[in-house]
Amino acid sequence: MTADLALGTYRCQAIPEAAVRAAASGAWIDTAPNYATGQAQTLLAPALAAHPSLNVSTKTGYFTAATGTDAVNTGVLTEDQAAAGHSLTPDYVRWQTSRNRAQLGRDRLDLTLLHNPERTHPGDRPALHQMIRDAFAVLEEEAEAGNVAGYGVATWAGLEEEAFTVGELLALAAEAAGGQHHLAAIQLPVSLVMMTPIVQALDGRGPLPAAVDAGLRVMASAPLHGGELPGMVDQELADLIRPGLTPAQACVLAVASCPGVTNVLLAASGAPHWREAADAVAQPSLTAAQLREITVVLASP
Structure with missing residues (x-):
């Protein structure tokens, strides 16, 4: 299929x-x-x-300058954090999840994804993984409160560059939840330009088979590579x-x-x-x- x-x-x-x-x-x-x-x-x-x-999936991580200002005024981010345009601190994840619910008009979000977590702590896997674990812990709290049905990671390069693996994400989710977790999905680019996930999957390796084994939803982003691919084929x-x-x-x-x-x-x-x-x-x-x-x-x- x-x-x-x-x-x-x-x-x-x-x-x-x-x-x-x-x-x-x-x-x-x-x-x-x-x-x-x-x-x-x-x-x-x-x-x-x-x-x-x-069903709708949304994210937390990147934000506009206006949202950054709101977060600063609310006390969720410092001025320096807002200037970065991206945050996955626990306070911000909690605040953005509530804001997503309000903007989408949904009491319960089907899926909330950490948006390109590899953007932070480049080259420092322990710090990156701790940040992901802490963000997952917030989303576990939101799931237990009935505000989120599931969560995951939307990444551009994190899985291909092995800043984290599906197995590591599952372990971090289990640690954050203290057992049964709500990690439900990954999102990554898959196309005839970014073919690595396809090649790996055909060999039974890489993030896609690991996601299948764990029962995760896999959302393929940029299948036309930003609209450029049809002109290349x-x-x-x-x-x-x-x-x-x-x-x-x-x-x-x-x-x-x-x-x-x-x-x-x-x-x-x-x-x-x-x-x-x-x-x-x-x-x-x-x-x-x-x-x-x-x-x-x-x-x-």
């Missing part, structure tokens, strides 16, 4: 309209408090109110992936077919792009042999 299509709002230009389309198909929606210059969550709120069963390669698909559809299908991926995040602002992607994930999944052939072709000089 291919992964499900989900709406990613990072580069989405028409969030309210895109959210309505996603809601109509029951697609998961992913957002963050710093997206759309800090407006993404409030723009999503009407669609979420109209579709209370719709010619029709010959698209036909190798699946005859009859457009380059964009072929790229989406490849990611959706990757073992372990459960959701493919796409910032499809317009209805035609959303339908095109939906048609792609409705295709039969590529086999492991087909995926391996594609990675070999793309790795060739």
Whole structure:
């Protein structure tokens, strides 16, 4: 089976309209408090109110200058911390989780992700892991209070660079919870440009098989590499992936077919792009042999 299509709002230009389309198909929606210059969550709120069963994931970590000012005024961050534009201190995680709930109009968040934790403490794994553990402890408290259903990590380079592994995240969550934890998901880039997770998964190693073994949701971000990938894939390669698909559809299908991926995040602002992607994930999944052939072709000089 291919992964499900989900709406990613990072580069989405028409969030309210895109959210309505996603809601109509029951697609998961992913957002963050710093997206759309800090407006993404409030723009999503009407669609979420109209579709209370719709799942949404949000984040804590990055924030806009205006949010930083609010955090300073509330006493959550110092001026120096706010100037960094990113924080995963326990007080900030707790405050941002409450703010996310208010902006999204949800009493309970389906999923809250630590946003690029590898940004802090570069090269200092013990300090990074302690920070993640402390943030997880706050999210465990929020889960016990009924404010959060689950949590996880949204990373760009942390897993590939092994600043942390899935196994280490699971151990930190268990430590934070004192046993049974609410770690539920990872989010990482997977594409025909950033192929490492695909190559590793085909060999039964890396973060994706580890996530599958742990029952975690895996959300593949940037499947079109910021919209650049379709222009890099010619029709010959698209036909190798699946005859009859457009380059964009072929790229989406490849990611959706990757073992372990459960959701493919796409910032499809317009209805035609959303339908095109939906048609792609409705295709039969590529086999492991087909995926391996594609990675070999793309790795060739």
